[in-house]
Amino acid sequence: MKSVEQHVSDILAVVSRPEPIELDLLRAHGAVLAEPVTAKVPLPPFDNSAVDGYAVRAADVAAATPQTPVTLPVVADIPAGDSFSSAIPAGCCARIMTGAPLPAGADAVVPVEWTDGGVATVTVRRAAESGDAVRTAGGDVKEGAEVLPPGVRIGPAETAVLAAVGRRSVAVYPRPRVVVLGTGEELVEPGRPLGPGQIWESNSFMLTAAAIEAGCEGYRYGFVGDDPSEVLAAVQDALVQADIVITSGGVSMGAYDAVKEVLLRLGTVRFEKVAVQPGMPQGYGTVGEERVPVITLPGNPVSSYVSFYLFVLPALRKMSGLPQEQLPSVRARLLAPVPSSPRGRRSYLRAVLDYDAAGGDVAYTALPVSRQGSHQLSALAETNALVVVPEQVTELAEGDVVEAVRLPHR
Numbered sequence: 001m002k003s004v005e006q007h008v009s010d011i012l013a014v015v016s017r018p019e020p021i022e023l024d025l026l027r028a029h030g031a032v033l034a035e036p037v038t039a040k041v042p043l044p045p046f047d048n049s050a051v052d053g054y055a056v057r058a059a060d061v062a063a064a065t066p067q068t069p070v071t072l073p074v075v076a077d078i079p080a081g082d083s084f085s086s087a088i089p090a091g092c093c094a095r096i097m098t099g100a101p102l103p104a105g106a107d108a109v110v111p112v113e114w115t116d117g118g119v120a121t122v123t124v125r126r127a128a129e130s131g132d133a134v135r136t137a138g139g140d141v142k143e144g145a146e147v148l149p150p151g152v153r154i155g156p157a158e159t160a161v162l163a164a165v166g167r168r169s170v171a172v173y174p175r176p177r178v179v180v181l182g183t184g185e186e187l188v189e190p191g192r193p194l195g196p197g198q199i200w201e202s203n204s205f206m207l208t209a210a211a212i213e214a215g216c217e218g219y220r221y222g223f224v225g226d227d228p229s230e231v232l233a234a235v236q237d238a239l240v241q242a243d244i245v246i247t248s249g250g251v252s253m254g255a256y257d258a259v260k261e262v263l264l265r266l267g268t269v270r271f272e273k274v275a276v277q278p279g280m281p282q283g284y285g286t287v288g289e290e291r292v293p294v295i296t297l298p299g300n301p302v303s304s305y306v307s308f309y310l311f312v313l314p315a316l317r318k319m320s321g322l323p324q325e326q327l328p329s330v331r332a333r334l335l336a337p338v339p340s341s342p343r344g345r346r347s348y349l350r351a352v353l354d355y356d357a358a359g360g361d362v363a364y365t366a367l368p369v370s371r372q373g374s375h376q377l378s379a380l381a382e383t384n385a386l387v388v389v390p391e392q393v394t395e396l397a398e399g400d401v402v403e404a405v406r407l408p409h410r
């Protein structure tokens with residue numbers, strides 16, 4: 001059987017990073033930056049006041065105390081946005097607002113609270129030191145400095161930085177369009193009544209949501225039955241708007257495994273067994289003239305879910321322009337034994353990971369949930385991590401230290 005790592009690297013070999021496109025600032029939100037962004041001018045661009053108050057020469061108010069206040073003539077009024085360009089003569093001051101340019105001659109700002117708030121003259125009750133309440137030009141960003149490297153995902157903070165350095169648009173990798181197709185004759189659209197032998201379809205919803213959460217444009221194609229011509233039509237339809245197609249179901253040993261049958265004819269998709277539990281039957285490749293990547297996941301809901309994080313997420317990261325990165329993992333002490341794990345396959349057990357302040361160098365506990373069946377979907381919602389049981393390990397005792405992979409956003 002193929003290793004998890006080999007399967008990831010095989011999948012990465014069939015997906016590629018797209019060419020960057022230029023997008024308007026808010027449209028770029030959530031996409032990955034494709035260029036280094038530098039500041040054309042220093043930020044702030046000019047020395048300015050951090051408070052509402054009076055721009056002074058610090059030396060002029062050095063002796064000010066509540067008992068010996070200093071009174072200065074106010075020779076100018078400088079609101080934010082003002083282009084005041086003359087200098088403040090010695091012994092004088094200017095009323096100034098937060099963000100307004102510091103006039104030449106002044107080297108400190110006295111907050112209005114330390115004064116009588118006068119307009120023609122002002123009485124200052126406390127001394128200020130040179131530089132007090134002055135935000136210096138370039139104090140945030142030096143001219144020419146890189147403010148964002150390529151490869152970061154643009155969130156609100158990055159958007160603010162882009163706007164603050166004057167960028168209206170930016171080069172990003174277009175978000176991959178991920179089309180999700182479920183298969184199975186037994187499936188029924190949620191909201192409709194169940195007939196005998198039927199279950200409500202959930203994988204395409206779950207996988208679409210996971211793709212969206214991964215920063216992609218997720219489209220739920222829905223699901224089709226096990227008739228190969230129906231599956232063929234759906235795959236061809238899905239290809240039109242897809243940068244990648246994810247299917248679930250129909251890849252195992254069943255007599256009606258239509259996905260396998262159709263994709264084997266349509267492209268370069270290979271079907272293999274990966275040494276993992278859950279998620280053993282897997283497929284990947286490209287289809288159609290455009291060589292659109294396809295990843296076929298097993299139909300068991302938990303297998304589909306775990307497979308997404310092990311095999312699909314790395315592909316989506318590459319297609320999004322993100323660097324490869326493992327999901328974060330920690331060492332954790334098991335709160336319950338693991339009675340059995342298949343030899344030769346790496347198990348990923350759904351578990352609840354908790355911080356353990358008393359744990360010393362193992363700062364987490366992991367409690368594997370009791371329902372570990374690949375169909376036992378409800379336990380997923382209780383889970384925030386996957387406990388890794390290595391290929392050669394077949395059982396674990398309570399208290400054993402394991403690797404626990406944190407699931408994103410949980």
Ligand SMILES: Nc1nc2c(c(=O)[nH]1)N[C@H]1C(S)=C(S)[C@@H](COP(=O)(O)OP(=O)(O)OC[C@H]3O[C@@H](n4cnc5c(N)ncnc54)[C@H](O)[C@@H]3O)O[C@H]1N2
Nearest residue numbers: 182184201202203204249250251252253280298299300303
């Ligand atoms: N003889 C063998 N049988 C099976 C093997 C095997 O090696 N030999 N492997 C098992 C493993 S492991 C898995 S995983 C499943 C994978 O099978 P398929 O990918 O072909 O999936 P299906 O048979 O279509 O469905 C499996 C299971 O999942 C339910 N399902 C499918 N799609 C959905 C959906 N969109 N939403 C909700 N539930 C779904 C389906 O009803 C089945 O119960 O094969 C084992 N069998």
Ligand code: MOO
Nearest residue numbers: 278279280303374
């Ligand atoms: O390996 Mo299958 O994915 O659990 O039941």
